[in-house]
Amino acid sequence: MVPTSPIIGTMLHAIGGVSASSCYVPFQKTKNWSWGTFWLVQGLFAWILMPILIGVITVPDFFFILKHAPSKPIWAAFLLGAAYGFGSMSFGVSIQYIGYSLTYTLAIGISAIVGTILPLMIFGGLVEYFTAPGGMVVLVGMIISILGVAGCGWAGFRREHEMTMAQGGLKRSNMLIGLILTIIAGVLSGVFNISLEFGQPIADMAAKHGAGHFEGNAKLIVSTAGCWVVNVIWFVVLGVRKKTLKEFTTKSGLKSSVITKNILWSALAGSLWFLQFFFYGLGHVNMGKFQFASWVLHMSMLIFFSYIIGVIMKEWKNVNRNTYILLVIALLVLVSSFCVIAYGSMQG
Template sequence: MSVIGGVMFHAVGASFAALCYTPQKKVEQWSWQTYWLAQAFICWFLLPIVVAWLTIPQLMTVLQQAPADAMWKTFGLGMAYGIGGTAFGLAIRHMGFSLTYAISIGISCVIGTLLPPFVKGELMTVMRQQGAEWIVIGMVLGVWGIALCGLAGRYKELDLARSLKSADSSFSVVKGLPLCLLAGVLSALYGFSIDQGQPIADVAVAYGAGNFQSNVIYIFSNTGAFVTTLVYCVFLHRKEGTFREFVRKGGTPLKLNYVFAIITGMLWYSQFFFYGLGHVRMGDYKFTSWAIHMIMLVLFSTVAGLALKEWVHARGKTIRALVMALVVLVAAVLALTVGNSIAG
């Protein structure tokens, strides 16, 4: 039951992650860097500190006693994750949302899941335990389902271009593919960042943090991501002279833009909050949390797209590919759940 509860928490977190980009569509007269920095401040800086303060007993004592090397490792890996997130956003401009998601999330799913036990030298030992075959099946199905989602998404983009009789002039594999690869590899390091921050969480557990223990790790992992995001956004603001957008009034719906940025940040942070609650319940195969989260993220993102009627112009071939992708993704989650339950 603990594993099933963990998977359910991962599902809640992934659903928040799938919806976190929707408020961006309502933002008006803000450049990308203004909106991105505003929501990043909420998600990667403010909320990790506030939630940790609310959920970690004797937080300052925990931070004083936590190992410094774990703090720095978690912070550094978080910085790499921030670079990966920026690369992801740039890749979408050249590869489209669907292909970027398929390639980047597929890579992140595999590397982010297998890296922690591999670095510890435990991968082969873990793969010999009961239920390991289900974990392998779930991983394979997950990558296959993500690839099918990317294929269906690309079909949808082509269908839309055909219906509008216009081509996407910005599409470029040469420019987009390296960014997708970079985003996939660096984004995977977030899961590794959580793993490396476990000694900090262990101190929090000693002071009664319980299942909220991961919240203290986010102070370092998310702040690292915020630092790299801040540097890049400030660079763009200086280059394009857009600092004034934060305070410019007139015809700009400034208050609404801030509201949408806050909602985005809260939704994005919510995935981390529920990821932590799910992660501590996964038992011997705790490292599969990242795979479950990534697979569900793609699954719920696709379902959200259907609900928002993004597939209304899709042809029968596209819908068939989409249905197959959803079935495979559900099967992947079930296989990973079975594997974790057997080990538990």
Template sequence: MGTNPFIGVIFHWIGGFASATNFIPFRGIKRWSWEVYWLVQGFAAWIVTPIVLAYLFVPNVFGILRQVHADPTSHAIGYAFLWGALWGMGGLTFGLAIRYLGIALGYAIALGLCTAFGTLIPPIYDGSIHTILHETSGQIILFGVLVCVVAVAINGAAGLSKDREITPEEKAEAGESDYNFGKGIAVAIFAGIMSSFFAFGLKAGKPIGDIAKTQLLANHRLDLWQNLPILIVVLWGGFLTNFIWSAILILKNRSIKQFAGEPGYNPMRASHSSGDTLVDFDPLDASTYDRLAPKTLAANYVFAAIAGIIWYFQFFFYSMGQTKMGKYDFSSWTLHMASIIIFATLWGLIFKEWHGTSRRTKLLVSSGLILLVGSTLIVGYGNYLKAN
């Protein structure tokens, strides 16, 4: 289909919306511990959905993976898996960043750092940064990355201002009873750096995508799906890390029985005094103390699975957008991250995370949002110049 940066930006926006939205179903999960619903959503996001969609869109997808694995000169699968496992550490702590900072600020700080590292380190590593610096289109793209980072800094300032202004009661009303700016910033920094390794995994898996593209064209299908097999391998690595940590927490907290209906602690929209979710716990109903009702338990599985499926679609559309960006497809990472922060900020406004803050704080949030939108347009324009 060829290069089309405008369509690529649209795909990245859709992927960003999916990523920013995947935490919403978690709000419907009742009295499950974090490690329980995180493992359920992870299995849906990192194992089931990538395999199913790649199988549907890419001919002989498992044959492609076997071919790459059998090639003694190729280390694509091993490196893609390794980077995925390192990225998984960022995914683990990313959930905590959202818990401590809220959706809007947690996404902004973690993904801001993820943007800078994930965008710039790959071209620095392979040496293409020199070409980028000496071409007008490349300079415009890097300017767009800079605008994105500035926007993230403004969002961080807004979060610090918010922390000083709103009361504990207002934080609880917005679902942020665990809000902690200092702890959240530390976790978000680590999550952002480690999460950037996903971009490295996609680059390491490029030989897989090249073979998939050949197969797609040979079968008269769109090469838009060429990166779906890479996602399978990278996400296997991410799932391994998350599975190990979730299993450790399940054993430590003895929460394995929650899979069958024993109530647990849900850190999102939860009460500190009882550890029970505010939207589900009824102190006048003794039946809510001991076990989850079958319908509630089934709903928990559904909500967690939906969260995982929505999460995967961020990279489903990212992989398509990347194929449309042309030579400087490294900029896809900036577009993706900026889009996530844009929609996360909008969700934060919808859920009144900034309710009760001053006009100055709201102005900072609005300015950050406008700059983020501008950064995606600047990066898209730079790719358009290069494509033409």
């Protein structure tokens, strides 16, 4: 059995959180590209090219494993990954209605709960895990984590409210639509973890072939491929309707050098998105007996570092002092939850 360390696992989840939190920053560097054009390129790298490249590098007999893996986990992981693809689209649209901070926090918060609890209900172990040594400590850590996420969400809501009020307010209908889309995005994001759990037999095959801690890279491509198929169909159709696909060529009026830079920035965004789950897989293996806590830990890391990056980029510069204090307290609560979950995992 490959040795594990919850401390190292928590640190790896943190690296994945930094990667995920910064993956949309490169979009700001693209020039005269629509969101759909950017999304097609980043999706190709995030969900196809990078998973294949890293899979080939880290998993012995990568293609052999995929070819001979049982069909049931392959199709289950693929279809659930496709469901996550719809969630990612809902996420993008909801930002336009209620803003990034509120959308991100609510979606990730819902995902943390759904992606942690449902796999335990589907595959069993809900009671056994929490009654085992260290189980109650992990449960307390998860509850603290959710409280921290809620605090960040409330701070994000206050920030968005202050900004929208300064711009004349937000329509109630827009808020309702945005919240509905955010709930859909959060639930389907949690489904991605269920997709990874259904793909575990593929990872087990990789482990037998000597993949070690990199076993998760064998199953990741199956889940992400489902996500990619849904997104590429949607955004290609959208690109045809809105005539934005020409942004890939000089017919759009863009210089070839600008297009090349846009592609590189989009590729970086997709690579950063993939790296979050590369490190998630490594962290997941290292959490030992309490691997199920990986999802809520990972989602909490996303929230934590996304707000840290927001502070660094001075997105919170002009908020009310009480709102800023609330954010700081919520971030400290999240940090304490990381420590508690790691400690409980070590006890187990």
